[in-house]
Amino acid sequence: MDNGTRATFDRSTLRERCTAFVRERIISGELRPGEHIVEVPLSRELGVSRGTLRESLRPLEAEGLIVSDGRGHILVRELLSHEILEVFEVREALEVLAATKLAKLEDRLAIAAELRQLLVPLQSHDLAFGKQIELDLGFHARLVQLTGSETLVSTWGRLIGQIEMMIIAAGPQRAADRMRYAEHVAIADAIETGDSAHVAAVVSAHMGDFCRKYIEDALADELRAREIPHPATESRDAS
Template sequence: MSVSEAGPFDRRSLRERTIAYLREQIVSGALRPGEHVREVPLSDTLGVSRGTLREALRPLEADGLLVNDGKGRMRVRKLSAQEIGDVFEVRTALEILAASKLAGSTRRAEFADALERKVEQLREPGLGFGERIDTDLGFHALMCELTGNGTLSRSWLQLNSQIRMMIIAAGQERAIGRMRYEAHLPIIEAIRTGDVDAVRETLTEHMADFTRRYVGDALAEETEPADTP
């Protein structure tokens, strides 16, 4: 069904539905990092004009999901090794702050229980790739949300799309192995015990490990020889 054929209870404008559809295509990996957005076939598939499609591309570019290739065409953003390192540097700082606040709270046991429930789904072997990403990132988003600091939570959410895209770019086989239930338990336990020093050490190690992995993926791809035409 095209976005122009949405049901009568969908009150969003055609432009908003097109934006939502394209965002889902990007973050789900249907449109791969580095892939060009082909306006004519896409507008035909969606049943919208090229003008509406172009209007929908602008906010996605503003969000950093799309970039202009310099030739008047949009492509899905592909994060460089440097950009991935930058994202993890900011993410690490935000999550250490969040987890430290939770560990220092009198409600830390309650928070730890909520985080454990959130990540429990990662134990299911048949969990789909998209659901696994949602669960993994949902854990970290909840950690920030539970602090009650809206600025902290919103700052983390601004990184969400970029984090999701680097996971997708890694490929399902590698990425699934990195989103494990067991990997989150030391963070939960450090919060539960109220040991702020352990929280900082655990999260620093957790994020440093994943920084190496995802930066390594990007560096390997950047150094691959270009295909000979």
Template sequence: MAAQPAALLGLEKTSLRQQAVAALRSAITSGALAPSSPLVETELSEMLQISRGTLREAMRQLQQEGLISAGARGRLYVRHLDAKEIRDIFAVRAALEALAVRELAELPDRSTVVPTLRAALDIMARAEHDLDARIEADLNFHRILCRLTGNETLMHSWQSLEGSIRMSIMFAGLEKAVGNMDVGRHSAIVDAIETGDSDEAAAAVRSHMKWAAANLVS
């Protein structure tokens, strides 16, 4: 019996860390914590009502995700991207997701994946008036594109970019970021997959990524 409380405390600690990660990630993605702003442990632990140890664990995860960077003397800051990094991120995304849609368009039975992608589009459409939900729905659509291929290396490569993708959202402000979440352009990708035209599907992805990058850095 004595071991049970310790196990429960371990679960509680994990939950607190995960909640802190989610709260900080949302604050960074939404711009509530602006790029280059310092992350002060005493202030954040008090705001989140968690221990500094739990906060450090959460920030370590966000650093691994690419949302936080270390400065002089190990001080942590919200990561700041420049225009070149934005273009580079979207160029790599275009390559990865073009590969993904090619594989999906070439499936002998695309009826196994198209309904899942349509459902993801529906979630995007319903989230238009909720910024956090809209961001997550957009990311989830692209994540699903990669996951449905069953290509673990592709999926891992995309996930390694996810933190950088989140940072790019606030690069030019909310108005431009929301413009990149247009359901119509995403629907064109699914339409091409459904027809089985792998060249058109890849072209739709590259066009979307080129437009999105230009929109953010213009």
């Protein structure tokens, strides 16, 4: 390996490490939704130039985890309750379409078996939050990929960053139990039946349940941010 190739490799590896570092900070909640990513102290902490840091942030912006505010600032993406509803409306339509297409295939038993296998690690009760997110989204991504529809896959893929951010914003205490084996295996079981109406009902129920939970999380956070007492708190105080 010549020096030029080595230097390129080293820069690339450094950027990847910085990207992974910032992604982990977002997933862990150290960088909260809506928070500015301040380049100077972060680049010092990582021991890299601001240019290298900016390059490392580009993949996260492409994923939808961070956004520019149009004034030269980079923020961790924050989804409001109405945006979460919009994401789930589109996501439900896409995944109902995907699951019903799979239910009509002759090899649906093998497809259901593959999807169940992907879910096996979710039976563990000591998974790191980031790993849970990876497995959860991996299951849903594979559900869509198995249709063989490039349009469906690419359309669903554009939602990934927003889906990740609503899970991250909810945090492990609220979101972890929504990414368990039992919450997902019913979809694979429904596909195996070959009953399109049943499959659509199962996927819609799955999406509807979690849509409500994530919207409730977002509303609670929005109320807290405005320093307005949450209705549930007021009810408890009144009693």
